[in-house]
Amino acid sequence: MRTVAVLPAYNEADTIGPVIEGTREHVEEIVVVDDGSSDGTADLAREHGATVIEHVFNTGVGGAVRTGYQYAIDHDYDFVLQIDADGQHDPGAIPRLLEAADEADMVIASRYRNGSLAEYSLVRRAGIRFFTGVVNVLGGVDVTDVTSGFRVYRVDALADILHRSDDHWAVEQTLDAARRDQRIVEVSVAMPTRETGESQFTLDTFVRYPFRMADVVLRVLLFR
Template sequence: MQSSTLVIIPAYNEVATVGQIIKNIKRWCDADILVVNDGSTDGTSATARAEKVTVIDLPCNLGIGGAMQAGYLYACQHGYEFAVQVDADGQHEPRFIADLMQPLRAGEVDMVIGSRYVENRNYRGALARRAGSWFFTFLLKLLTGQAIYDTTSGFRAINRQVLAEFARRYPPDYPEVEVIMQLLRRGYRIKEIPVVMYPRKGGHSSITLLKSVYYMFKVSLAMVIDCLR
């Protein structure tokens, strides 16, 4: 029988870690698992299929936003109540999925973000990352009045209403911060809970210096323009 929760794993060339992540998720919860293979050129898809989970192979690389939205569309079409995003690179600890789900199931909020503000001290690239993170927290607080500390965390769980919203509209690149804005402005409730995150175990981070400058500008612009809608 189908579970009420779908764990969505967006994966782009994560052959080294995706298998282990799926095993870990299975150990900690009995949710259904969907891997969205974002046009990987390595064995990501085959490795995931070997773990007996559903795999969607995107014929082209869409980027994290497009891949996640494909997962959300699948969840909507199959009538799932909840969806959880877990990254394929091993940063997110599946042990905390139950913690994310608890406020959702209780109906307290519409989205729960796993936050590393109680974080691993030797988290790599912490300084630049923290400066950026602080800036987005500040901007969100300014524009919506709500403080969200780990705005860039991709470890999040959502309910059916937010699923429908995301199936309609989800930013194609760097979606994490922007969707918080999108949800808060439309009256959805968001809560953060502390989780432990690890430095990525395999693959490469998709964010370089030039990209992070673009990232800051693009996201800030999108947030300000969202206020005009």
């Protein structure tokens, strides 16, 4: 089975090298989607042997991972691993995720199955619970960490749920997968808060969650 790793990256020059090196031994190819970085992220990724796809401007994580997913589909990979370039995701957990993928269409690394979520802000924990609860109710599943970006997909199943919107792509894909009765499993993986850069989770984004969630739900339930 052929596996490609997709790393969405925006100004991650401080961390991307070690992530590539730690991921390399577990996959056939590493694809870094440089999402309009200005700090030399793309050049560093190439120096570490990654295939680099550059976006002219920043599209957000959703746009970056969609580009990487499409690469996996176009190049006939069997599995695609998604791992962040900021160092939050431990490459040492990759073998456990890939092993679980033998019996699943989507594997989610869950922070809720261990104590690492305690380090997160109250706003971020509330957002994760909110989205996870909605997906569980509407999708008829029992997941704990729907917003996790550390994942493995079976590529032929991923082609059916490739997200249309860049906002809350993980929620959209997971809900769509659940509605299609795809096999979703979780693996406990500790994910500490990032040591550099800034989190996207703020009180302002939390206030907008219900409106964005309505958009995701309508898109999946009515138009997919």
